[in-house]
Amino acid sequence: MSKGVLLFAFNSDTVDYMAMAVATAKRANQYLNLPVTVVTDESTDMSKYDYDFDHVLYQTADKSNYTIEDNVWINKGRYNAYNLTPYDETLLIDTDYLINSDTLLKPFELYDDFMCHNRTSYLMIPDHYQELMSDHSFPTLWATVIYFKKTSKTKSIFECMQMVQENYMHYQQLYNMTVPSYRNDFALTIAVRIVHGQTDDVSVYIPWNLVHVGKNTQVYRDSDTKYTIVYDNWKNGKIRKEYNIVEGTDFHMMNKKNFMELV
Amino acid sequence: MDTKQLLTEVKARFNHNSAKAYLKDKYESKLCVADQGGLWKITPELIAAVNSFTSDSIIMLDSYSNPVKVNRTNLLVKLQKTYSDVMEQWHNEWTTLEKAR
Numbered sequence: 001m002s003k004g005v006l007l008f009a010f011n012s013d014t015v016d017y018m019a020m021a022v023a024t025a026k027r028a029n030q031y032l033n034l035p036v037t038v039v040t041d042e043s044t045d046m047s048k049y050d051y052d053f054d055h056v057l058y059q060t061a062d063k064s065n066y067t068i069e070d071n072v073w074i075n076k077g078r079y080n081a082y083n084l085t086p087y088d089e090t091l092l093i094d095t096d097y098l099i100n101s102d103t104l105l106k107p108f109e110l111y112d113d114f115m116c117h118n119r120t121s122y123l124m125i126p127d128h129y130q131e132l133m134s135d136h137s138f139p140t141l142w143a144t145v146i147y148f149k150k151t152s153k154t155k156s157i158f159e160c161m162q163m164v165q166e167n168y169m170h171y172q173q174l175y176n177m178t179v180p181s182y183r184n185d186f187a188l189t190i191a192v193r194i195v196h197g198q199t200d201d202v203s204v205y206i207p208w209n210l211v212h213v214g215k216n217t218q219v220y221r222d223s224d225t226k227y228t229i230v231y232d233n234w235k236n237g238k239i240r241k242e243y244n245i246v247e248g249t250d251f252h253m254m255n256k257k258n259f260m261e262l263v
Numbered sequence: 264m265d266t267k268q269l270l271t272e273v274k275a276r277f278n279h280n281s282a283k284a285y286l287k288d289k290y291e292s293k294l295c296v297a298d299q300g301g302l303w304k305i306t307p308e309l310i311a312a313v314n315s316f317t318s319d320s321i322i323m324l325d326s327y328s329n330p331v332k333v334n335r336t337n338l339l340v341k342l343q344k345t346y347s348d349v350m351e352q353w354h355n356e357w358t359t360l361e362k363a364r
Contacts, residue, residue, distance in 0.1 A: 126284035208292035241275035
């Protein structure tokens with residue numbers, strides 16, 4: 001059974017996602033010892049990047065989605081992962097996920113064919129709430145890290161994600177989503193629930209938390225796997241700087257600029 | 264500017280609650296093991312339960328609530344060893360972080 005990592009990296013005017021993919025791929029090689037395939041579009045000049053991916057696959061970039069800051073956000077088409085992956089067992093990871101350990105090898109030891117995170121925690125905000133798709137909806141599942149084998153169930157989940165993406169306005173209204181942008185997390189949440197008959201199948205969930213580094217948080221690199229996290233804690237109208245030191249733990253960085261400073 | 268100097272200049276305080284939460288997240292992932300066809304989230308209760316039986320072969324509910332037939336001794340050895348190793352690392356890292364101000 002072949003195993004590998006799959007990344008999607010479509011450069012936008014503001015973010016060099018391929019540079020992030022290269023950094024993530026190098027760390028996947030180093031800490032997981034897995035080959036990495038990247039999906040991008042023809043406009044990406046691969047000669048600019050100093051890395052040989054296992055495979056480079058080209059797709060047309062769908063530029064119809066925007067961030068809340070009104071920048072183009074090319075995150076659609078993630079459902080193609082099932083058909084595009086050259087591996088029997090795949091880890092589909094966001095390019096802004098900082099790998100610092102071999103923790104992501106664990107899903108390969110488990111016996112399920114599809115796994116994603118259903119719970120998150122934020123570094124520096126220990127009591128952060130779990131996100132819901134909307135105020136009275138389901139808890140969000142996270143597309144940041146997805147492990148899958150090629151099975152009929154997994155195929156159904158990705159086909160459902162495609163259906164949700166193509167009919168997103170309908171699902172936005174159905175679930176009363178307030179976020180205007182298309183999010184893979186929401187498409188995944190809806191798809192997993194549909195495929196499991198709207199039941200909560202715990203075997204789909206990776207049994208530990210996805211760790212986020214959120215806003216108001218700056219990460220400084222102390223060594224290859226050790227970081228100091230500095231957080232602006234607003235209290236009584238004043239900012240109090242707080243910090244923590246983390247080592248050998250993977251985390252998802254929402255601040256892309258800060259991510260590139262670390263790798 | 265190195266990180267220590269930066270922390271001094273901005274008068275940052277170490278957040279012990281956040282450190283505790285981070286360590287819990289980090290080491291809980293290491294306490295999940297796959298063995299003999301099941302996924303086991305290692306707790307003292309699970310170790311005690313496996314240890315309390317006497318027969319070689321038993322059926323246990325794994326973390327996904329699947330009944331799994333296991334060789335009791337082999338599972339117990341794996342659970343105990345992993346638990347001891349992970350808790351040792353957890354304790355060492357906590358001892359270091361606890362001193363931070």
